[in-house]
Amino acid sequence: MKNVLDVMSLQQHVETSKAQNMKPIDYRKSTKPGLVPLYIFECAAKLKMKPLTAACAAIVYHRFFKEVKASDYDEFLIAASSLYLAGKIKDDDTVKIRDVINVAYSTLNRGSAPLDLNDEYWAMRDAIVQAELLITRTLSFDLNIDLAHKYLLYYMKTLQDWVGTDVWNSVPIAKTAASYLQDFHHSSNILKYKPTHVAIGCLSLALQTYGVQVPLTDESDEASMWYKPLVKDFTRENQWEIIEDVIEVYKHEASLKAN
Structure with missing residues (x-):
């Protein structure tokens, strides 16, 4: 059980390490689409945000731009505000507006010192x-953000008991x-799917990554798939759609970081 519950704290460490090891992107100069979510998570890691808060910020950002035309707004400003708002939504006391301002500014303007309490600072704060x-x-x-993380933890605990501790601990x-x-x-x-479906899809991809077969299930019979007792309305089609979308994230990230 401890291995499952420690995942979120481990994830925070992973996100911080990724931000430290990642080759800096000049967000001001890059014209590649889809950079802003990367900016959100880089800022979140620098702010040492909890994974749930960072994910919440991303959902807020995506939901906002689902309703409006991206070219009508400063995406980086909306991203910074999403980070700040997510701290309130998730009651994350570590998220302070001055820290958000300084991290958002310095990440967007590489090499710049934190803003002094001058007109530029107060303008950005406003x-x-x-x-x-x-x-x-x-x-x-409507700021009720239903994240998939809580469902993933529950499903992982159930699956850990199902496959057995030895198998579960043999691969991450x-x-x-x-x-x-x-x-x-x-x-x-991610907005296309129910949080429960997202959780099952990510867990399914992890199982396939390491070739783990859940006991007493038959891959050829959807009715006997391991996820059916957990989420009855989840289908094999949902599974592959989510897996394809997750894989596409990594392809897109690689293209963003390519010179």
Whole structure:
């Protein structure tokens, strides 16, 4: 059980390490599409945000731009405001607006020192607060973000008991599934699916990654698949759609980092 419950704290360490080891992207100069979610998670790692808070920020960002035209808004400002708003939604006391401002600014302007309490700082602070109000209104004040993480933890605990501790501990299924889930938040495609389906899809991909066969299941018979007792409305088609979308995240990230 401890191996499962430690996944979220481990995920925070993984995200921080990724940010430290990642080759810096000049967000100001790059014209490649889809950079902003990468920016959100880089800022979140620097802010030492909890994984749930970072994921919440990404969902807020994706939901906002599902409702509006991206070219009408400063995507990086909305991203910074999403980080700040997510801290409130998840009651993450570590997220302070001054830290968000400094990290968002320095990440966007590589090599720049943190802002002093001058006109530029107060202008950015006001912009983030105003953007927060805009996001809230655009989302019709619906800030109930149902993340897939809690479902993933429950499903992993169930599956751990099902496959047995020895098999479960022989490969990093929990860590891998959690990474797939967190990374899926880079894509707006995550909004297409129910959180329960996202959790099952990421766990299924982790099992397939390590070739783990769940006992007493038959891959040729969908009715006997391991996920049916957990999520009755999940289908094999859902499974492959989510897996394809998760894999696409990594392909897209590789293209963003390519010179």
